[in-house]
Amino acid sequence: MPTGRKAKGTAPGKIILFGEHAVVYGRPAIAAPMSQVRATAIVQESNHPGIRLIAPDLKQDIMLHETDKNDPIAAVLEQVRLAANLERLPSLTVTVTSQIPIASGLGSGAAITAAVIRAVAQFMGLEALLPDQIVSDLTYEVEKLHHGTPSGIDNTVVSYERPIYFVRQQPQNRIEPFAVAQPLTFLVADTGMRSHTKIVVGDVRQQWEADPTMFEHLFAGCGRLAKEARAAIEQGDGPQIGALMVENHALLQQMTVSSPELDYLVDEALQAGALGAKLSGAGRGGNMIALVLPEMKTAVSNALHHAGAKSILTTTLPATQ
Ligand code: PMV
Numbered sequence: 001m002p003t004g005r006k007a008k009g010t011a012p013g014k015i016i017l018f019g020e021h022a023v024v025y026g027r028p029a030i031a032a033p034m035s036q037v038r039a040t041a042i043v044q045e046s047n048h049p050g051i052r053l054i055a056p057d058l059k060q061d062i063m064l065h066e067t068d069k070n071d072p073i074a075a076v077l078e079q080v081r082l083a084a085n086l087e088r089l090p091s092l093t094v095t096v097t098s099q100i101p102i103a104s105g106l107g108s109g110a111a112i113t114a115a116v117i118r119a120v121a122q123f124m125g126l127e128a129l130l131p132d133q134i135v136s137d138l139t140y141e142v143e144k145l146h147h148g149t150p151s152g153i154d155n156t157v158v159s160y161e162r163p164i165y166f167v168r169q170q171p172q173n174r175i176e177p178f179a180v181a182q183p184l185t186f187l188v189a190d191t192g193m194r195s196h197t198k199i200v201v202g203d204v205r206q207q208w209e210a211d212p213t214m215f216e217h218l219f220a221g222c223g224r225l226a227k228e229a230r231a232a233i234e235q236g237d238g239p240q241i242g243a244l245m246v247e248n249h250a251l252l253q254q255m256t257v258s259s260p261e262l263d264y265l266v267d268e269a270l271q272a273g274a275l276g277a278k279l280s281g282a283g284r285g286g287n288m289i290a291l292v293l294p295e296m297k298t299a300v301s302n303a304l305h306h307a308g309a310k311s312i313l314t315t316t317l318p319a320t321q
Helices: 072-083 108-124 133-146 151-160 197-210 213-233 238-256 258-272 293-305
Strands: 002-019 029-045 051-055 060-063 092-098 162-167 174-176 184-190 276-280 287-292 310-316
Touching: 002 108, 002 151, 002 184, 002 213, 002 276, 002 287, 029 108, 029 151, 029 213, 029 310, 051 072, 072 092, 072 108, 072 133, 092 108, 108 133, 108 151, 133 151, 133 197, 151 162, 184 258, 184 293, 197 213, 213 238, 213 293, 238 258, 238 276, 238 287, 238 310, 258 276, 258 287, 258 293, 293 310
Parallel strands: 051 092
Antiparallel strands: 002 029, 029 092, 029 162, 051 060, 162 174, 184 287, 184 310, 276 287
């Protein structure tokens, strides 16, 4: 049974504005948090021996020692244990909930991981694990177990919870917050098709191995767009940001990571007056994003709805001071 003491950790969803896939190959990318959809973990003291994992959304209530070796929360707890240099964690109840749709390119896995790390670290007084950079690094370790070769952008943006310009590089990733001159409103529309990051990223790798010249060319194009987009965001040039999104979507189509459903939502959003639109995340399903002026928001949202979007969320990047 859980008893009195408890701690809470949360982390937001995310969208990739520019540069997905190419970011895995060291090209710049831009991502932003979606703070209104969050993963939350609550850790409570337990007077029963062992660690109990509750995920009401998944109808899961299981003891840690009963989980299989791929259980994602078990993997997070193991990372925390290793990072804290502990032989074992104390008896706990960990309850995880999330408003972030899973397998849809919104970073739900990374957000759940970051939320659990924060809650457990808070609960156990592990101050050294609480800085955003450490939460991000530990989340990355867990992402590697699930995704093979994650770029590190998901764990970074959900841990820092701010828009970032990101370059995967050694010995340290380049993680740069940047200025947003004008608020930017994005509609985030779900195709309703699941997107499996590991499979899509693996497939892009196979294609890159088969035709490195063409794929390096596509990746370089995405990197150039991300750089230009950063400048456009810093200058508040909405039409330019939108045009760059359309170009980025075309490159993602050439990488074969779009889908008829994503293309249809992108086309309909543009027809209805969005400044730009593209898929976001791994692709082949999941979500697309459309940049809209406030006065076009309703028209584009209606168009996406009619085009079959299963859910439409709005997220705004506020202007920085
Ligand atoms: O996890 P998703 O579906 O949001 O996609 C992650 C973005 C990729 O660039 C495709 C992979 C990565 O690790 O950066």
